[in-house]
Structures are given as C-alpha cells and as structure tokens.
Amino acid sequence: NAGVTQTPKFQVLKTGQSMTLQCAQDMNHEYMSWYRQDPGMGLRLIHYSVGAGITDQGEVPNGYNVSRSTTEDFPLRLLSAAPSQTSVYFCASSYAQGVNTIYFGEGSWLTVV
Amino acid sequence: RKEVEQDPGPFNVPEGATVAFNCTYSNSASQSFFWYRQDCRKEPKLLMSVYSSGNEDGRFTAQLNRASQYISLLIRDSKLSDSATYLCVVNRNTGGFKTIFGAGTRLFVKA
Numbered sequence: 001n002a003g004v005t006q007t008p009k010f011q012v013l014k015t016g017q018s019m020t021l022q023c024a025q026d027m028n029h030e031y032m033s034w035y036r037q038d039p040g041m042g043l044r045l046i047h048y049s050v051g052a053g054i055t056d057q058g059e060v061p062n063g064y065n066v067s068r069s070t071t072e073d074f075p076l077r078l079l080s081a082a083p084s085q086t087s088v089y090f091c092a093s094s095y096a097q098g099v100n101t102i103y104f105g106e107g108s109w110l111t112v113v
Numbered sequence: 114r115k116e117v118e119q120d121p122g123p124f125n126v127p128e129g130a131t132v133a134f135n136c137t138y139s140n141s142a143s144q145s146f147f148w149y150r151q152d153c154r155k156e157p158k159l160l161m162s163v164y165s166s167g168n169e170d171g172r173f174t175a176q177l178n179r180a181s182q183y184i185s186l187l188i189r190d191s192k193l194s195d196s197a198t199y200l201c202v203v204n205r206n207t208g209g210f211k212t213i214f215g216a217g218t219r220l221f222v223k224a
Contacts, residue, residue: 102149104156107156
C-alpha cells in the first residue's frame with residue numbers, strides 16, 4: 001500500500017546546485033501538489049497539477065519547476081538552490097481539488113548551504 | 114494577518130485531560146474545513162472533517178461557527194499518543210480554488 005512516495009528523504013545541496021525531488025502516487029489521483037513547510041508558516045503551495053500535462057503555480061513558485069507527464073509522477077525541480085529554499089517539502093495527492101482527504105508523502109528534508 | 118490562524122501552543126496537558134483548540138479564518142467565503150494531525154517529523158494526515166452541525170469521532174469533537182468564523186477541536190480523555198501538531202485546514206473557491214493550512218497547534222500529553 002504505497003500511497004504517495006517521495007524521494008530523497010534527506011538532501012544537502014550547495015548554493016547554486018540543482019536537484020529534483022521525485023514524487024509518485026499509485027492511487028490514480030488526478031490532483032497532485034507540492035508544499036513546503038517552514039516553522040510558524042504552515043504548509044505553502046509551490047505548484048500543483050489537476051491532471052497529466054497540466055500544471056500551475058501556487059503561492060510560492062519562484063525557483064521551482066514541475067512537470068506532469070503521467071498521472072502517477074509529479075517531480076519538483078530546484079533550478080539553482082538558495083539557502084531560502086531550506087525547508088521540508090511534501091508531495092501530496094487527492095482524487096480532486098477540495099475533497100476531504102489529501103494524502104501526503106513522508107517529506108523531504110532539504111538543506112541548502 | 115494570516116488567512117487561517119491557530120494558537121501555536123504548545124499545550125501541555127496531563128493524561129486524561131480535556132483540551133480544546135480553536136482556529137480562526139478570515140475569508141467568509143470559506144467552504145469546507147478539516148483538522149489534520151502531524152506527528153513530529155512526519156507527514157500530515159487527515160484527522161476529521163468539520164461539519165456545520167458539529168461532528169464527533171470517538172474522543173474527538175469538531176465544531177464550526179460560521180458567524181464567528183472559527184472551527185474548534187476538542188479532545189477528551191487525552192492519551193500520550195495524542196501528542197502531535199494539529200493543523201487547521203480551510204478550502205475556499207473565490208478567485209480560484211485554494212486550500213489554506215494553519216501553522217498548527219502543538220500538543221504534549223504528559224504521563
């Protein structure tokens with residue numbers, strides 16, 4: 001019962017490096033999203049997708065790219081890492097926007113030095 | 114001002130105590146409401162939805178007050194395992210659909 005799987009769990013990057021956080025779900029959900037969680041800020045939406053081939057920006061999209069080539073996968077790419085991107089990142093999926101249950105991956109702890 | 118606000122706590126309570134959290138939201142067009150639970154260094158998970166008439170799930174009771182724009186979560190007979198952060202979540206569909214997470218309230222239940 002995999003649910004939402006995201007990798008890596010921990011990563012340290014140097015300023016300016018790029019990397020991709022992988023996310024996959026096996027529940028055939030149309031809606032997928034990426035959040036970052038910082039102390040005292042709550043979860044903030046980075047990018048989201050309402051289906052394969054469709055992506056859109058969330059609240060804090062700068063410095064991140066996404067793609068949705070399949071229903072299952074929704075990778076998040078950091079283009080040129082900055083210390084301000086040090087955070088915990090969660091991938092999430094749900095059957096559609098606004099439904100009761102959002103399923104989250106286990107999180108990726110990213111430190112940019 | 115944040116659109117969804119919660120008292121960050123922490124709330125420190127003994128086992129068996131009753132504890133209540135409130136969450137206020139500023140947009141009167143908000144449509145649906147939820148409580149999520151997040152354990153330390155883990156992902157959030159849905160605890161319960163919040164209905165206008167109030168709803169109960171075992172020791173947990175959620176209520177919505179649309180007039181005053183707040184939702185509440187009451188935990189009765191607290192257990193050690195209830196120690197976690199409780200996130201208030203609000204959905205609205207004005208100017209596009211949006212899900213807003215509160216920053217969370219931390220609860221520590223002590224033996």
